[in-house]
Amino acid sequence: MGKKDASATNLPVDQYRKQIGKQDYKKTKSVLKATRLKAEAKKNSSGFKADSKIEDAFLVVVAILFFVVCVYVFFYLNLSNEINMDMDVD
Structure with a gap:
């Protein structure tokens, strides 16, 4: 009985994560792919760091x-x- 009551209430953090997920889902796949490629290029840039x-x-x-x-x-x-x-x- 205690577990049902505890899981019924959503934490503000969980609600915030769901909102972010919904916003991220609205982006097109090409935008997400470009963002990922840009982050990888920035990580691997300028040879030896x-x-x-x-x-x-x-x-x-x-x-x-x-x-x-x-x-x-x-x-x-x-x-x-x-x-x-x-x-x-x-």
Whole structure:
């Protein structure tokens, strides 16, 4: 008895999906085919494209390396000036 009552009520999401399906069905087959071909062409276009996850990981690694190099250069320049001043004092 509980299952009948639960299935009788339609969720708004299900109603929305049905409306979209009806609108999509109204399109002609040629329009649907052209849309599908366009999406596939866009997916396969421009030869080699790096995966966005790989690209993001690469950018993170480069940013970390850049930060480490900047810190290294900062300390190197500060310490090299102090050493030179010590030598000039003699």
